Amino acid sequence: MVQNQLKYIAIIILTGLLAVLYNDYYMGILFLAVVICPFILLAILFYVYVSLSVELVSSAHVASKGENIPVSVQIHNPTLFPVTVICITISYVNSFSDRFKQHKQVFYVSVDSRSTTHATCNLKSDYAGNIVVSLSKVKIYDYLKIFSLRKKNLNEIKVAVLPNLYEMTDDIINARCGMQIESDTYSNTKSGDDPSEVFAIREYREGDRPQRIHWKLSLKQNQLMIKDFSEPLNCSVVIIADMAISGRNDGPDIIDSLLDCTLSLSYSFMLKGKIHYLAWYDKTQETIIRVRIVNENDLYEAIDGLLSSGPYIKDVDVAADYFAQYANELYTDVFYITNRVNDEKLDSLILIKSTCRLIIYVNKDEESAQYSSIAQEDFTADNIKEKLLETGMGLFFVSSSDIKSGLKNLKINSE
Template sequence: MEIYNPLVDEKYKDYFYTTVRGKSYQLIPIHLRSEYVGKMNVKVTGITLYDYFGVFSLSKQLNEQTALFVLPGTYDIDLLGNSRESIISEYSLSTDHTKGIDANDIIAIKEYVLGDNLKQIHWKLSSKLDELLVKEMSEVITSSQFILLETAVSDVHPNEIDAMIEAFYSISKAMIKSDQTHYFGWFDRKYNLFRRKEIHSLDQLNDHLQDLLSISFKVDHQSSIATFLQNTYDIRVSQLIYITSSEPNRESLDESIHMITIRCTSHHIEKSLRNTEDTIHITPYTLEEDLRKLPI
């Protein structure tokens, strides 16, 4: 049996032994394990039958295939923070600050005063902070958040890929939990195209999980950051969350886009050099702790 995980470029062979009575039908359970997330392509290449004494044998070549998915772990990230100020600031977007009536376009959160539109009360925040808060609305949606996964990387260890995928999935899931519609994407080497998805719900996120777990990380194709710039001309991105294992290139990025880089490395980095305002370093060994430091 051959098992291949293209996500981390892991390939190995395994052999299974069992006994079967003559003229009988038997289901044989096979237990497969993987240290890493991804799509496990399983191929049965052959079978050999032996007589009771192991003297005679009969072999037959096979080409039976199937696929299994090892799903990423997820980590709880509180994107709203714990303080009243950080909670409210998350709802301020980069717009023209003109009040409007579209309930999708929040430019600020303020305390309720007599005369405010009762329909604009933010019940979720009001309940959390135990005071009435209302939403100030803009006229038009003008910006979006985008999670970008870099697939053109070199000398990347499988556990780094593992951590990048889990960070990608955890951040998207946290945005859904906090009612933040967002985009995510990556460059797909197999089909030579940039995949971009708008995510509103957990069902949508999980629908694209198989595509995410089937990609390959190679340096012999276009970078996700380069193709991102070519394929997002029709949307305005206010914040880019860029997940990579290498030094980011910000030169071609529009100045209006605030980029936060999540850089994954498998080796230890001195604390004094780790994090800046726009860069968070994560490791496979401290991933949960590192993701809690995200400035988003």
């Protein structure tokens, strides 16, 4: 644009010299026209700038990893003047997995007078998370590209890129998960044997137990009425996702793998009808968030919560915080998914009352599945083995390069 301005100044100087040299009426008119033209263009540009509306829209609000996300910029020009050049800059960032890297796309469009046009581009993300797409810059040029005005306070949209959900074929929950843990939640569709809660009252059928006869109601109805007891919904399994990272050193692969591993485990339990809890630390609310997973709606609620929460650099002991909020609860199995293991976290995990505890350690591609990969200066591989042996906890390694195969090998012995 600066080059165009310099060229136009040169044209003004040239026409001015010609008007002086020739001292002609028409040359004078030409010189005045050349001088006045930029002011007319600027007035038209300002009028169009005020009237023009630009909005970012997307028909897709949910996408899979690697899938094209169509994003359109809707431009409406209600004026009599067509706009020949509009420079649009779209920026987008994955606020969960790849929040340190911002991507941009720049393209040019034009719009006729009294019309609406759409400019569409395809975005995609190889990692799960909320993609925040914003109109970072819209510059409108005049016909000679001498002046430009920039639109401000533009809108943004969010598109959720879902993690990969892998179904595990083996039943990794051992026989202890069949134990009944006291529950305050009961089934709305199935009767059971818990006398503390009545599921329904119905007429007597042959074979019903006499102990279940509702005598008072039977006298009123002048027929035998039976009490059906409720079926407690046993929730003895908890998955705890530790999304802590060590800053930029942990790339999007590790963050994405933690999410895939956590939600694939929950997804597999849901498909097998195993009611469980999924818990994580929310850095915004600075508290533990827990969702009870019974069906697909619960799972997607948890996915939305995890994507909104995101990973955190803050040193948080998730197991200790979970125990502080739910100290009196009992479990048969606790799954702790992390890529950072230390002595303090193991001590905190012991506090959670459970028959079986398994740490799923998501390691980097270049690291082998060895205890040395998580060892630290004051916490050696021998210390790790000794600690796990003392506490009876299990440690399973999953490579971030192949979560699906790693989870297929995950199995707990039913001892």
